[in-house]
Amino acid sequence: MKGTILVTGGTGYIGSHTTVELINSGYQVVIMDNLSNSNVEVLKGIEAITGVCPTFYEADCNDEAAVERIFSAHPDICGLIHFAASKAVGESVQKPLLYYRNNLLSLIVMLEAMQRHGTKGIVFSSSCTVYGQPEQLPVTEQAPIQEALSPYGNTKQINEEIVRDTIHAGAPFKAILLRYFNPIGAHPSALIGELPLGVPQNLIPYLTQTAAGIRRELSVFGDDYNTPDGSCIRDYINVVDLAKAHVKAIERILNPELGSPALETFNVGTGRGVSVLELIRTFEQVTGVPVPHKIVGRREGDIEQVWADPKHANEVLGWKAEESLADTLRSAWAWQKHITPKA
Numbered sequence: 001m002k003g004t005i006l007v008t009g010g011t012g013y014i015g016s017h018t019t020v021e022l023i024n025s026g027y028q029v030v031i032m033d034n035l036s037n038s039n040v041e042v043l044k045g046i047e048a049i050t051g052v053c054p055t056f057y058e059a060d061c062n063d064e065a066a067v068e069r070i071f072s073a074h075p076d077i078c079g080l081i082h083f084a085a086s087k088a089v090g091e092s093v094q095k096p097l098l099y100y101r102n103n104l105l106s107l108i109v110m111l112e113a114m115q116r117h118g119t120k121g122i123v124f125s126s127s128c129t130v131y132g133q134p135e136q137l138p139v140t141e142q143a144p145i146q147e148a149l150s151p152y153g154n155t156k157q158i159n160e161e162i163v164r165d166t167i168h169a170g171a172p173f174k175a176i177l178l179r180y181f182n183p184i185g186a187h188p189s190a191l192i193g194e195l196p197l198g199v200p201q202n203l204i205p206y207l208t209q210t211a212a213g214i215r216r217e218l219s220v221f222g223d224d225y226n227t228p229d230g231s232c233i234r235d236y237i238n239v240v241d242l243a244k245a246h247v248k249a250i251e252r253i254l255n256p257e258l259g260s261p262a263l264e265t266f267n268v269g270t271g272r273g274v275s276v277l278e279l280i281r282t283f284e285q286v287t288g289v290p291v292p293h294k295i296v297g298r299r300e301g302d303i304e305q306v307w308a309d310p311k312h313a314n315e316v317l318g319w320k321a322e323e324s325l326a327d328t329l330r331s332a333w334a335w336q337k338h339i340t341p342k343a
Contacts, residue, residue: 010031020187067110075117082106088152108162126178127156131143133304134146177264179265186239190331203276205336
């Protein structure tokens with residue numbers, strides 16, 4: 001085994017896929033999750049894929065005593081991947097205090113624990129939302145940080161500053177900020193995938209639930225943007241590809257021979273922008289399943305268009321997106337059918 005990695009939010013969408021890739025790469029994994037937006041049954045899917053059931057603690061990252069107990073129980077924790085956060089743009093506009101309390105305090109508690117226990121590094125789950133609406137596309141890591149368009153985006157900006165200031169102050173660990181774009185799809189086994197509680201806040205689970213007949217129709221927020229078809233453009237990345245980027249980041253942090261800087265930032269995306277309407281059409285083409293949808297007004301906090309320049313991650317991190325959009329959408333539909341047998 002290469003060492004033990006603590007994954008906060010590890011039963012969530014990206015966290016569960018990253019846990020699979022970590023286990024498959026030879027790491028032991030400890031998961032900490034309060035199950036506020038995930039299901040403990042995900043652990044069965046992880047075990048079915050990998051043959052290993054990770055150690056699991058139902059606990060909140062804001063709970064300092066619980067965090068201390070977990071670190072003390074696992075003195076071999078050498079790295080932390082911090083996913084745990086509230087993540088819906090629209091909800092953050094309606095509930096800003098919830099987002100600031102949960103997203104900021106949880107990171108501070110984890111960083112303090114890392115300092116006490118000699119953890120070697122952290123991979124922080126950041127977002128392309130820190131760029132706001134970029135002045136130039138595709139967006140590189142050198143693009144200026146724009147004023148956030150939502151409290152969610154603002155928490156990512158502030159959290160990056162917290163990590164940056166902590167490293168600057170001489171923290172005895174390294175940090176990598178992964179600014180990723182829009183993760184979609186599911187594991188090719190269809191044993192884990194995006195499983196939101198209640199009404200989905202993200203596009204793809206709402207789309208697949210609509211295709212399955214669970215939702216009446218999908219709302220497309222705006223068709224009057226300055227894009228080819230009027231709908232917003234995003235860089236949609238396969239969740240397994242994204243998970244593998246986290247493994248690459250952990251390996252970079254833990255390998256002293258690389259001599260990597262104390263703090264690094266990488267964009268994790270495909271480098272291709274796809275509109276919401278194009279995404280719907282592609283899903284219908286590759287699955288043969290219609291998606292009833294309607295155009296509604298713009299949603300506050302949404303960015304018009306953004307996609308990555310992933311060159312830095314390709315060349316320095318040694319990572320590259322590999323899965324096609326078509327295969328990614330097929331995997332999302334396979335997952336939806338797995339959890340909705342009649343779909």
